[in-house]
Amino acid sequence: MGDRFERVTLRVIERIDEAPREFQRHGLISELGPAWSGPLLVEVRRAVHPRPFPFVTFYYLYEGEPHVLAFAHARRRPGYWSEREF
Numbered sequence: 001m002g003d004r005f006e007r008v009t010l011r012v013i014e015r016i017d018e019a020p021r022e023f024q025r026h027g028l029i030s031e032l033g034p035a036w037s038g039p040l041l042v043e044v045r046r047a048v049h050p051r052p053f054p055f056v057t058f059y060y061l062y063e064g065e066p067h068v069l070a071f072a073h074a075r076r077r078p079g080y081w082s083e084r085e086f
Contacts, residue, residue: 020066
């Protein structure tokens with residue numbers, strides 16, 4: 001099961017890299033930490049992993065390139081990752 005999860009996760013990342021605007025918008029975040037020198041707000045998108053893996057990959061685009069913020073379990077403490085400093 002672990003190998004299958006790894007393959008699915010890598011495929012999700014490949015799909016994000018191939019077509020980053022294809023995935024659903026999740027919202028905006030305004031703070032990515034002290035080293036961040038980009039725009040004040042960035043749009044976060046989410047890629048839902050296929051069954052049976054209830055995970056979501058959250059990412060944002062900066063200068064056209066996707067940057068992963070978090071891999072999160074879809075059924076546990078929604079939004080917990082968004083309070084972290086990146």
